[in-house]
Amino acid sequence: MTATVAPAATGPGGEVMAPRLFRVVGTRLDTADTVTLALAALDGEPLAFAAGQFTMLSVFGVGEVPISISGDPADPTVLHHTVRDVGGVTRAIVRSGPGDVLGVRGPFGTGWEVGHGEGGDVVIVAGGIGLAPLRPAVLELVARRERYGRVVLLYGARTPTDVLFEPELDAWRDRFGVDVVVTVDYGQPGWAGRVGLVTGLIARAGFDPSRTVALSCGPEVMMRYVAAELLDRGVAADRIRLSMERNMVCGVGLCGHCQLREIFTCVDGPVLGFDRLRPLMELREV
Amino acid sequence: MSAGPLGELEFFHGLEPGLLAVLADLGRDVTLEAGQVLFREGDPADRFFVLRRGRVAVELHDPVTGSHVVDTVEDGDAVGLSWFVTGTTWVFDARALAPTDVVVWDGVRLRAAFDADPALGYAVTQRLARVIYQRLRAARVRMLDLYGARR
Numbered sequence: 001m002t003a004t005v006a007p008a009a010t011g012p013g014g015e016v017m018a019p020r021l022f023r024v025v026g027t028r029l030d031t032a033d034t035v036t037l038a039l040a041a042l043d044g045e046p047l048a049f050a051a052g053q054f055t056m057l058s059v060f061g062v063g064e065v066p067i068s069i070s071g072d073p074a075d076p077t078v079l080h081h082t083v084r085d086v087g088g089v090t091r092a093i094v095r096s097g098p099g100d101v102l103g104v105r106g107p108f109g110t111g112w113e114v115g116h117g118e119g120g121d122v123v124i125v126a127g128g129i130g131l132a133p134l135r136p137a138v139l140e141l142v143a144r145r146e147r148y149g150r151v152v153l154l155y156g157a158r159t160p161t162d163v164l165f166e167p168e169l170d171a172w173r174d175r176f177g178v179d180v181v182v183t184v185d186y187g188q189p190g191w192a193g194r195v196g197l198v199t200g201l202i203a204r205a206g207f208d209p210s211r212t213v214a215l216s217c218g219p220e221v222m223m224r225y226v227a228a229e230l231l232d233r234g235v236a237a238d239r240i241r242l243s244m245e246r247n248m249v250c251g252v253g254l255c256g257h258c259q260l261r262e263i264f265t266c267v268d269g270p271v272l273g274f275d276r277l278r279p280l281m282e283l284r285e286v
Numbered sequence: 287m288s289a290g291p292l293g294e295l296e297f298f299h300g301l302e303p304g305l306l307a308v309l310a311d312l313g314r315d316v317t318l319e320a321g322q323v324l325f326r327e328g329d330p331a332d333r334f335f336v337l338r339r340g341r342v343a344v345e346l347h348d349p350v351t352g353s354h355v356v357d358t359v360e361d362g363d364a365v366g367l368s369w370f371v372t373g374t375t376w377v378f379d380a381r382a383l384a385p386t387d388v389v390v391w392d393g394v395r396l397r398a399a400f401d402a403d404p405a406l407g408y409a410v411t412q413r414l415a416r417v418i419y420q421r422l423r424a425a426r427v428r429m430l431d432l433y434g435a436r437r
Contacts (some may be wrong), residue, residue, distance in 0.1 A: 128433030160435040183426045187343070187355030192383045195343070195355045197424045202295075204360070219432040 007178045009231075014069035016252050017092030019058055019103030021078060024096050030164050031083060032101055034129065035094040036070060038078040038100065046076035047104070050111030052243060052271040056251045057081060060095070060256060063089040066248035066266070068133035068225075069107060079104065082132035082164065108251040112137040112215050120211030122151040122239050123235075125226045128216025131155055131164045133243050133270075142176040152179040152205045156198030156218070159184055160191045179205070199225045204231065209234030217243040217272075218276045224281055240274035251259060261286055289389045297336050304404050312399055313389045317319030324365065324380035324388070331368035331376045332393045337361055340386025345379040345430055353379065357421065364417050370391030429436035 001228065018042050026038035041047060047055075051073050059066035061138075071080030085094045096102060115124070122141060126134050141151055157163045163182060170180040181201050183194035194201075199222070212235050216226045225240045230240050232252075246258040246265045253267035260280055263269065280286045288311045291397055294296045298306060315338070318324070324342060335342075342365050344357040356378065359365045368374045370393070400407025 031395045158431070158435065162433065168390065183358075185431070185433065187358075189352040189354065189356060192343075192359075193358075194341070197427060200420075200424060221430065222432055225427070 004189075005015040010202055013255075016105065017250070018054070019105045020045075021101050022104045024098050024100045024102065025078065027097060028122075031162050032172045033086075034082060034162075034164065035086045035096070036080055036132075037093070037096060037102075038071075039104065040077070041079075041083065041104075042101070044159075047079050047107065049073060049079075049107035049136075051114060052111035052133060053107035053109050053139050054133070054248070054251075054270060055079070055081070055104050055106035055108065056082075056248070057093060058105075059089060059092040060101075060103060063217045064103070064105075065093070066108075066246075066251065067093075068245070068270070069242070070132040070135045070169045074143060076141040082135070082238050084127070084129045095282040105251055106250075107268055110269055112140075112243075112271055114140045114213075114215075117141075117213035118144075118147045120148070120213060121152070121207040123202070123205055123207050123212055123230070124151075124153045125155075125198060125202065125214065125216040125218070125223075126153070127156045127216075127222040128158060128159070128162070129164070129218075130218035130222075130243070133245075135165065135168075137215055138172060138178070139141060142172060142178065145176050148177065149211070150207050151179070152178070152207055154198050154201040154205060155180070155182045156222070157182065157184050159186045160188055160193065178259040181205075198222065199229050202226070202229045212239065214240045215243075216240070217245075220244070220281070227278070227281075231274075237275035237278055241271050242274060242277060244272055244277065245270055289315050292389065294338055294362075295389075297417070301413075305409055306405045308399065308403070308406055309391075309410075313391045314389050314397055314422065316388050318386045319415045320382055320384050320386075322382045322386075326379050327376050329376050331366065331367060331374045332369075334369050334391040334393055334396060335365045335380075335388045337363050337365065338387040338389060340388075341383045342386060342388075343383050345381060347379055353381075356393075358383065361378040362415070364426055367418060368399070369415060370411075370414060372397070382388065385389060401417050411413075 021042040025040045028036045054068045057067045067081045070082040080130035173180040187195040244265045248266040250255040255266040258265040308357040343355045349354045
């Protein structure tokens, strides 16, 4: 597949390493440790992006991290990032409030290319915070719902209180006919939903593997099992797309921190076909 | 009383019709209300269940923190494996989370049928082993806490 991505936005003077300034215009607490920020560019220029792309998001004086865009590609005027506090820079990001100014480089990388699934079924498998990079893809799907067959979203979270975008999951199910299935690793008392691995849901998902495109984002171990299960079900490797979120630092293929052997995941990825990833994911050293 | 046809159930997928008929003859269909208990930890493990429809929670009870769901099983899944080992007791509770139709077998009679017909016993044992393998693998992966602090 050929990547179709929005051009990388540049900072002052067209320099990709210089961040543009964005002001926090809204925050939403998604879970105890995860926040979605709405950001607007100080210069007023929208930031066009493709579903699946990421930016390098910085807090001045603290640092910079790669964060996938979780907003709607149809609305580039507001940039949404869903960020989990795992310490350091991400802690400073989630503590940002309205009026604070953050730095943004990008968008960078490849997208989900949801349109490749038109005319067939789409299976989306998300794990944990991995639902955030998939949200733009789901928004594209539901915006053109009539062009797709079955759309299945299988989502694994740690506990029921870690489930992201719960009201939206209901809306996607009820208003757009998306088969949303949620499972958790640890069912808290009172939880009447599913408990178990997200990979265990694939066998029941009821899609036509010969005309299915699958998108997955989550821990790499999870994605390895997801890809194996999808292959077992008959989905072709080049129709399984995974988001490989390695340690991006420059975001533009210069530094090599995110390298997966010959692949620079910041420019060749983060979204890559499993036909390309398979030999690498089978290598323990990579 | 015997159970209805079993061939559509995922657990029995691929089993030859003659063996399915023997198993159907030994089983019976039961409907459970949401909240109804299939078995409790510590009770004799004397029955085997396969779900036709619905959802069952496998739970571990803690006197202080309450019941914790460790797994859920759904249509076509087997629940309750301890009966296969003679003289054991259940190590978890199992409770229907929704209206649930199950096929239930008496464990002693089922093991006797396996002794009498090793082909039947081997065919079912293969399927039990697959369930055990899948659940052991899932439990080990979940131990990694993949969705925890580091994605």
